Amino acid sequence: MPNHKKKNAKALFALGNEAVVEGALIAGCTFYAGYPITPSSEIMEVMAARLPRIPDGAFIQMEDEIASLGAVIGASLAGRKAMTATSGPGFSLMQENLGFACMTEVPLVIVNVMRGGPSTGLPTSPAQGDVQQARWGTHGDHPIIVLSASDVKECMEMTIQAFNFAEKYRTPVILLIDEITAHTRERIDVPGPEAFEIFNRSYPSVPPEWYKPYEDTMRGVSPMPPIGSGYRHHVTGLTHDVMGFPTQQPEEIKSLMERLFRKIDQFFPDIMLVEEYRTEDAEIGVIAYGSVARSAHLAIDMAREQGYKAGLLKLKTLFPFPKTYVDKLAHRCSRIIVPEMNMGQMSREVKRVASKTTSVRTINRIDGQIITPSQIYKSISQG
Amino acid sequence: MSDVTELIHHYLRHNKKFPHVFCAGCGHGIVLGSLIRSIHGLGLEKDDVCIVAGIGCSGRIAAYVDFNTVHTTHGRALTFATGIKMANPKLKVIAIMGDGDAFSIGGNHLIHAARRNIGVTALVLNNYIYGMTGGQCSATTPQGANTQTTPFGQMEKSFDLVDLTRAAGANGVYRGSVFHVNMLDRLVSTAIERPGFNLVEIISPCHTQYGRKNKYKTAVDMYSWLKHTCVKREKYEAMKPEDRKDKLPIGTFAEHDTKGLEELYADLRTSLCPQPTEAVEGSGK
Ligand SMILES: Cc1ncc(C[n+]2csc(CCOP(=O)(O)OP(=O)(O)O)c2C)c(N)n1
Numbered sequence: 098m099p100n101h102k103k104k105n106a107k108a109l110f111a112l113g114n115e116a117v118v119e120g121a122l123i124a125g126c127t128f129y130a131g132y133p134i135t136p137s138s139e140i141m142e143v144m145a146a147r148l149p150r151i152p153d154g155a156f157i158q159m160e161d162e163i164a165s166l167g168a169v170i171g172a173s174l175a176g177r178k179a180m181t182a183t184s185g186p187g188f189s190l191m192q193e194n195l196g197f198a199c200m201t202e203v204p205l206v207i208v209n210v211m212r213g214g215p216s217t218g219l220p221t222s223p224a225q226g227d228v229q230q231a232r233w234g235t236h237g238d239h240p241i242i243v244l245s246a247s248d249v250k251e252c253m254e255m256t257i258q259a260f261n262f263a264e265k266y267r268t269p270v271i272l273l274i275d276e277i278t279a280h281t282r283e284r285i286d287v288p289g290p291e292a293f294e295i296f297n298r299s300y301p302s303v304p305p306e307w308y309k310p311y312e313d314t315m316r317g318v319s320p321m322p323p324i325g326s327g328y329r330h331h332v333t334g335l336t337h338d339v340m341g342f343p344t345q346q347p348e349e350i351k352s353l354m355e356r357l358f359r360k361i362d363q364f365f366p367d368i369m370l371v372e373e374y375r376t377e378d379a380e381i382g383v384i385a386y387g388s389v390a391r392s393a394h395l396a397i398d399m400a401r402e403q404g405y406k407a408g409l410l411k412l413k414t415l416f417p418f419p420k421t422y423v424d425k426l427a428h429r430c431s432r433i434i435v436p437e438m439n440m441g442q443m444s445r446e447v448k449r450v451a452s453k454t455t456s457v458r459t460i461n462r463i464d465g466q467i468i469t470p471s472q473i474y475k476s477i478s479q480g
Numbered sequence: 481m482s483d484v485t486e487l488i489h490h491y492l493r494h495n496k497k498f499p500h501v502f503c504a505g506c507g508h509g510i511v512l513g514s515l516i517r518s519i520h521g522l523g524l525e526k527d528d529v530c531i532v533a534g535i536g537c538s539g540r541i542a543a544y545v546d547f548n549t550v551h552t553t554h555g556r557a558l559t560f561a562t563g564i565k566m567a568n569p570k571l572k573v574i575a576i577m578g579d580g581d582a583f584s585i586g587g588n589h590l591i592h593a594a595r596r597n598i599g600v601t602a603l604v605l606n607n608y609i610y611g612m613t614g615g616q617c618s619a620t621t622p623q624g625a626n627t628q629t630t631p632f633g634q635m636e637k638s639f640d641l642v643d644l645t646r647a648a649g650a651n652g653v654y655r656g657s658v659f660h661v662n663m664l665d666r667l668v669s670t671a672i673e674r675p676g677f678n679l680v681e682i683i684s685p686c687h688t689q690y691g692r693k694n695k696y697k698t699a700v701d702m703y704s705w706l707k708h709t710c711v712k713r714e715k716y717e718a719m720k721p722e723d724r725k726d727k728l729p730i731g732t733f734a735e736h737d738t739k740g741l742e743e744l745y746a747d748l749r750t751s752l753c754p755q756p757t758e759a760v761e762g763s764g765k
């Protein structure tokens with residue numbers, strides 16, 4: 098047997114943004130539509146060069162972000178794994194179509210490389226200002242999966258994860274990266290696709306006449322045939338019945354909405370991803386995500402050297418909020434610190450879960466500057 | 481069974497909860513008929529057709545026909561259609577939009593779809609008004625017309641959809657009317673068959689919202705207005721300028737045979753991929 102692992106593996110000295118593309122291609126992405134915006138543009142530029150070189154690959158630069166997400170939804174309905182990338186202002190423009198994708202259960206990935214804001218704000222400075230926009234930016238009630246990445250390797254891995262969740266749960270998945278992670282160049286090993294578990298949406302096994310496009314199933318996720326495969330059905334953003342036709346019947350509305358929530362709720366243990374560092378005996382907990390988690394990691398080492406029992410909970414999934422892990426940490430620690438490059442978009446979630454058990458302190462920075470290890474260390478050491 | 485009944489049985493969705501939403505006499509129903517006759521006449525398989533619609537009365541057409549149908553967000557039908565066509569160029573992608581949908585909120589997408597010549601057929605059902613939201617003005621409401629939001633008469637000029645689309649670079653630009661049905665069938669069939677971006681502006685009256693406020697109280701008033709206003713393009717061009725006033729030319733306004741964007745992209749891929757596979761053409765897997 099030839100060793101495919103070796104053959105397909107390669108080492109790269111890549112930007113976070115470039116690693117996103119590697120991850121997407123490993124996951125099987127064959128369609129990209131987007132509109133340039135700093136600090137996400139490299140994702141689009143590399144896609145433009147790579148996609149026409151693969152069978153079935155298609156890339157298109159659209160006239161704006163509304164159009165980009167529209168095209169991505171169309172391509173996904175036609176059976177492709179599809180993605181787009183943007184930054185805050187572009188992400189805002191995508192919100193209506195994001196709601197459409199939630200409602201019609203279209204798998205896709207949106208990477209948002211956050212920049213400082215509000216408005217056009219700080220295009221080239223790091224920030225984590227879109228956390229709540231990712232959760233609540235579109236209209237109406239809906240669950241959503243929001244992931245984050247803190248280094249270049251993770252940009253690749255979490256992009257794969259984003260596609261996997263999108264396909265498994267038939268839902269849009271948002272990957273939040275900050276400018277530091279996106280524009281850091283690091284050496285990473287890119288294994289061949291066989292090194293990863295890759296999920297594909299399920300395809301109906303019944304004959305077309307029996308197919309119900311929005312039927313409830315054990316997992317709450319219905320199979321999804323591509324347009325043109327014989328399973329003709331109606332896709333609409335209007336509240337629909339199991340056949341996909343608009344409905345105003347309270348019973349049908351209720352069962353659709355409940356299923357949308359349940360297909361995510363039921364699988365919290367699968368979706369909520371975290372990484373713990375020196376938390377076993379921790380008395381002071383730090384909860385961080387994105388590039389800030391790297392500063393926090395160093396701060397923990399600094400603190401341990403000085404005898405402080407500090408530990409880090411790094412959030413890789415931001416939503417659904419990993420409350421079980423936060424709750425556990427809160428019970429263990431006399432104090433929790435949440436550093437983030439915004440005014441407290443994640444710490445309010447932490448407080449919601451942990452403030453009854455322990456005290457929660459925040460470090461907030463919105464001046465376009467990085468949160469340093471010593472800044473976090475200082476907070477750990479000031480009892 | 482009559483031919484018409486047979487067509488209805490074959491192409492309309494029986495599991496859909498009829499009745500439809502259109503007012504009696506609405507032009508949109510006639511467009512629906514024309515669409516079905518055209519697809520039937522071209523001998524297309526149902527699975528090869530994808531109908532993408534915007535939001536508005538016009539957008540509801542999608543729900544009634546037994547094709548792959550996508551009822552998108554307001555103004556964005558062409559963006560979805562672009563993604564579908566790029567992902568699977570084998571599909572005949574037909575976008576159905578209202579005038580508000582295509583030229584007000586979606587105006588940017590329309591000129592870009594025309595410019596990039598994506599292989600999509602756009603049917604714009606122009607009723608000069610926002611039907612579904614209760615009769616507000618749109619980008620095609622004629623100057624002076626009364627609507628819910630122009631109670632003192634529309635002051636702004638309106639778009640000429642044909643001129644605009646032609647200038648933006650579409651392969652095919654056509655205008656028809658729901659009164660001139662045989663011609664409409666021909667225009668729609670041609671637009672569906674041809675490569676690249678093809679648009680048919682279809683004058684489709686809304687007596688409920690537009691007519692009521694602008695001296696065409698009944699559907700019949702609107703249709704007789706169409707009968708007297710629309711003239712074939714050739715005839716229109718032969719008319720004296722003073723006679724052209726109040727007339728609307730219908731027919732073919734542009735026809736080029738440039739390859740659609742999706743075809744150019746497939747060519748690029750063939751030149752770049754070392755071993756093009758079957759899948760290159762877009763199997764839609
Ligand atoms: C983003 C957004 N804005 C506004 C609306 C409300 N809306 C629904 S249909 C419509 C206008 C429809 O007019 P047109 O496209 O001309 O189609 P018609 O109903 O006349 O066929 C509007 C404004 C919406 N659904 N979405």
Ligand code: SF4
Nearest residue numbers: 502503506537611686
């Ligand atoms: S409101 Fe106007 S456009 Fe809408 S269905 Fe009635 S007649 Fe047709």
